[in-house]
Structures are given as C-alpha cells and as structure tokens.
Amino acid sequence: MLYDDPTAQLDDDITYNNETRRQQAFDEGRNWLYKNPHFSLIHVEKHNNDTVTMTMMDVTKADTTCRQQLQEQGYYCLSHLWGRDAKNYMWDDSGILAEKGNAVSVSAVPMRIEKRATLLALLKQNPGFWWIDVFCARVDTPLGIMGSIYKYCTACFAMMDRSSQTLRQLDQGLPLLIEEVSTHFPEKKRPSHRLPILIGYEDKEEDMDEDKALLFKTTLDKYPIEVQALLDLTHSAWFTRVWTLQEAVLPRQLFMVPETQSSSQLDTLEFSLVQKASERLTTVANAIKKLESSNQIHATMQEEESKSILDDQYTRLVQQLETHVQEITVAQETYKQADALDEHDRLPCLQSTLHKFAESTRTCTDPVDFVYGVIGLLDIGLPRMNNANEVWRAFQRKFRDMRVQQLDLHFYAICKSAAPFDLSQADSMKTVYSSFIREMNL
Structure with a gap:
C-alpha cells in the first residue's frame, strides 16, 4: 500500500500561501509606487509607419484610461551601462519624445550611439509603459525609490555589451x-x-x-x-557594476538583449x-x-x-x-x-546579504553608489546626498537603528571600535562591506 508523504502536502500548502502573500504584497507595493509623486513613466505607442512615440507621463496625474492600462499591463524597466563618459554622448530625442499634458520636458539624454537603435527596436517590440532612467529619473528623484521601481516592474530588459x-x-x-x-x-x-x-x-x-x-x-x-x-x-561589464546587482535581483523577470543589434529582430535571452x-x-x-x-x-x-x-x-x-x-x-x-518575513524578523537575512556584498568585486564610478546602488536590496531608505562619507555615516546610523529596534543582543553586547572608513576611497563592494561588517560586528 502506498502512503502519501505528509511533508509533500505541507510543502504545497506553504508554497501556495507564500505565493498568495507575495502577490498581495506585490500589488500593494505597486499601487504605492503608482501614487508616488517621484515616479514617472514613458508611454510608448507604436504607429502603423513603424515609428514609436514616447510620451512622458506623471503617473499621479494620468487620465483614467492610462491608469487602467497601467494597472492591467504594468510597466517595463531598462537596465544598461552608462559608460564612463556618458555626458559626451548626449542624444537629442529628435521628435521621438512627444510632450502631452503634464509631460516632463526632456531635450537630450546621455546614451551611447551604438545603443540607440537597439533601444528603439526594443520599444517597438514591447510598446506600453516604460521606466528608463535617462528619461524618467530627475535630479530630485530619491535614490531609495529605485529598488521599488525594479521590484514592481512586469519585466526588466538588460542591455548587454555582448553580441x-x-x-x-x-x-x-x-x-x-x-x-x-x-x-x-x-x-x-x-x-x-x-x-x-x-x-x-x-x-x-x-x-x-x-x-x-x-x-x-x-x-x-x-x-x-x-x-x-x-x-x-x-x-560582460554589466556583471561588474554596483547598480546592476539590484536591477538583476529585484525584477520578477529579466531578459537580456545586446547593446548593438545586427538585425531588425532583437535577440532576447531570458536570464x-x-x-x-x-x-x-x-x-x-x-x-x-x-x-x-x-x-x-x-x-x-x-x-x-x-x-x-x-x-x-x-x-x-x-x-x-x-x-x-x-x-x-x-x-x-x-x-x-x-x-x-515580518519587518522585525529580517535581520538575519540582511546580515547574510551584507556578507555576500563583502565578497563582491562590483565597482562604480561614484563612491556614493556603493550604498545607494544596493539599498533597494536592504529595504533601507536614505536621503539623497553628494558627500560620500555623509552617505556612509547615514547608512551606518540607519543600520544601527534597525538593530536596536530588532533587539539584536549581540549588538548590545559587543561594541567594536574601528578606524573610520573613507567611502570616497573605496574601490569595490568587497572593500566597502568588509569594513562595514567589522564596524557593525556582523
């Protein structure tokens, strides 16, 4: 006589309950994002003459039709490499970007020449709503929102420097x-x-x-x-940058496309x-x-x-x-x-994540991005600052407060003194977070 494995049913029940909770949390998080005044999107419409029109859209002020479409379809994100001299490759939108209603004015964006045709091909193949940093991120956009933007997208497309x-x-x-x-x-x-x-x-x-x-x-x-x-x-250099880590981790789906496309049909690889x-x-x-x-x-x-x-x-x-x-x-x-997990039970997971950061060789051009580029993975919010060491101290305070709130007894028991770390001189995530782990007794 065959007997059912009781743990198999338990696994099925737990998986179902977890997926249900995740979907509910996803829907709630996305609705919160849609109400955030710092969240803008591009509405991409494909026309019969094989051209696309990109309209900047303030989501909080969108009309009923657009909001309904957005709720049903969601939006896509783009992950790409800026390059070290992005300002030398300014792209005049040349009429691609239309302005309607409460549109945000965009005259030129930094994008390397070889990526432009690929981006247009990608938009033609996937019309709808898009978040693209060079169009949608403004100087006053809180960097802490980036994690939510990638987390709640329908899919993310990563432009790879591969053939x-x-x-x-x-x-x-x-x-x-x-x-x-x-x-x-x-x-x-x-x-x-x-x-x-x-x-x-x-x-x-x-x-x-x-x-x-x-x-x-x-x-x-x-x-x-x-x-x-x-x-x-x-x-690919895409695997070596700080920002692309959370851009790879957070989306539900990630597709890779080449930066330079050799044919009209864009090659796509599911990550x-x-x-x-x-x-x-x-x-x-x-x-x-x-x-x-x-x-x-x-x-x-x-x-x-x-x-x-x-x-x-x-x-x-x-x-x-x-x-x-x-x-x-x-x-x-x-x-x-x-x-x-409940917010007060996440510390062990965060500690595990930080230890993995301390093994990473990823780099960035601006030292503040060693923090801002990963806070979406830690669910930590920080104000936008330009001074690297001010960012570092704010990050330390935020994490200390979190440990106090979660009654981390190890934190109370041991207070390790360490030489102040200069974030402005950091050369990799490994350097940054190895120091952080020492200072925080993790």
Whole structure:
C-alpha cells in the first residue's frame, strides 16, 4: 500500500500561501509606487509607419484610461551601462519624445550611439509603459525609490555589451544543455518548510564518483558552442557594476538583449535560463573538485596527478558563473526570504546579504553608489546626498537603528571600535562591506 508523504502536502500548502502573500504584497507595493509623486513613466505607442512615440507621463496625474492600462499591463524597466563618459554622448530625442499634458520636458539624454537603435527596436517590440532612467529619473528623484521601481516592474530588459550571436546561441542551446545535465544530475530540492537562511548551496551538494565525473565532462564536450557563449556572456561589464546587482535581483523577470543589434529582430535571452545552467554546472563541478581534492580519483585516470578532469575552459567558466551569476541567484533567494518575513524578523537575512556584498568585486564610478546602488536590496531608505562619507555615516546610523529596534543582543553586547572608513576611497563592494561588517560586528 502506498502512503502519501505528509511533508509533500505541507510543502504545497506553504508554497501556495507564500505565493498568495507575495502577490498581495506585490500589488500593494505597486499601487504605492503608482501614487508616488517621484515616479514617472514613458508611454510608448507604436504607429502603423513603424515609428514609436514616447510620451512622458506623471503617473499621479494620468487620465483614467492610462491608469487602467497601467494597472492591467504594468510597466517595463531598462537596465544598461552608462559608460564612463556618458555626458559626451548626449542624444537629442529628435521628435521621438512627444510632450502631452503634464509631460516632463526632456531635450537630450546621455546614451551611447551604438545603443540607440537597439533601444528603439526594443520599444517597438514591447510598446506600453516604460521606466528608463535617462528619461524618467530627475535630479530630485530619491535614490531609495529605485529598488521599488525594479521590484514592481512586469519585466526588466538588460542591455548587454555582448553580441547578438552570443545571446542567440544561448537562447537556442541552453535549454538542451540544461535538460541533459539535469537528466544525469537532477537538482536536489530542499523542502520549503525547512529553508534556512541561504548563504550558499552547500546543502545541494552532489554525490560524486569517478564515472559521474567523466560523464559530466563528456556531456559538456557535446556543447562547445554553448559553453563558449556562456563564458563570453559572463565577461560582460554589466556583471561588474554596483547598480546592476539590484536591477538583476529585484525584477520578477529579466531578459537580456545586446547593446548593438545586427538585425531588425532583437535577440532576447531570458536570464533564468542562465541561472538554471549556472546552478547545475557549478554544483556538479564543485562536487568533482571536492572529489579530486579528497584523492578519491585514481591517478591513472589522469596524465599527471595534479591535473583536473575539467579542463581550463570549464574551470574558468565555473569561476565566472560563481562570481557573477550565482551572486545574483543567492541574492534573489535571500531577498525573497526576507521579503516573506515580518519587518522585525529580517535581520538575519540582511546580515547574510551584507556578507555576500563583502565578497563582491562590483565597482562604480561614484563612491556614493556603493550604498545607494544596493539599498533597494536592504529595504533601507536614505536621503539623497553628494558627500560620500555623509552617505556612509547615514547608512551606518540607519543600520544601527534597525538593530536596536530588532533587539539584536549581540549588538548590545559587543561594541567594536574601528578606524573610520573613507567611502570616497573605496574601490569595490568587497572593500566597502568588509569594513562595514567589522564596524557593525556582523
């Protein structure tokens, strides 16, 4: 006689309840955003002559028809790289941007020449409502609202400094690679009612032996195009900037498009495919690495004892995936956990996030962005300031207040003295948040 697993029903019930709560919170958050006077959108309308009209729209003053369309359709976001000399690439809108009603006047925006045709193609393929920073963000826009803007969008499109060919190869080949690897090495599911605070994927470790290790390499050898394209994608500068971390983590859906498009049809890659491939490849590869380090592989299998089953290309790919893709995936999982908790119970998740920040090599051109670029992931609001060290002190005070409110006894018990950190001299998130962790006793 077969018996139902009681934990399976518990998982289903918890998943349903969590998804219901998340949707309710999402709807409430989006409605709050629509009422925020700092939130503007572009209404993109495609015409019969294959042109688009972009109208700036103050959402709080939009007419009934527009508001109803916005409620039904939602809006899209754009994530892109400004470049270090953005002001040298001012784009006169040349009539693309129409002004109606309470429109915000926009005469020129910073956008590199090679990205403009791609943006117009993207808008033509996806008419509707858009939030694009160079059009919609004003000098008085609170930077703390950026997290909400990306969190409540229907989908985000990231413009990548990679070729159309790379994205096309991954879009076509990754599903096959994922399917074959997952067939041989199925993912271990963790029951939702036993989810710990996510710091890594150690609990998903694969059972590995010599035959499985060779099978994994043989499988990858069948997909040289996809492996090379995946390696190429991970070298995009988009993965190295501070702001793009929350722009990748917060949206419900993320699609990648090339900055420079070679045809009229825009190539699009769903980032979740990259994440699925990354999770399987890194998990299995790390199991092989652990097996090799424990000397369980017989020396006769290798030309020399120190040589790995996985060649240099596969090793580099795994390193790149762990550094760039898994960073986003872990941040997403941790944020989802925090978002499902009561505000006073989120501190462990925030601490986990900060420790991950302390491992990140992401950089930015303006030091204040080391803070402003991630506060959407921490649900912390800060006023807009230009002085880096004023921003740093305000961030410290905000976090201290949060720990006091959540009765963090460790914070009361230990007060560590540390030399003041100069945010203006920071060169990476690792530098910034390693110092923050020391100062905050995290």
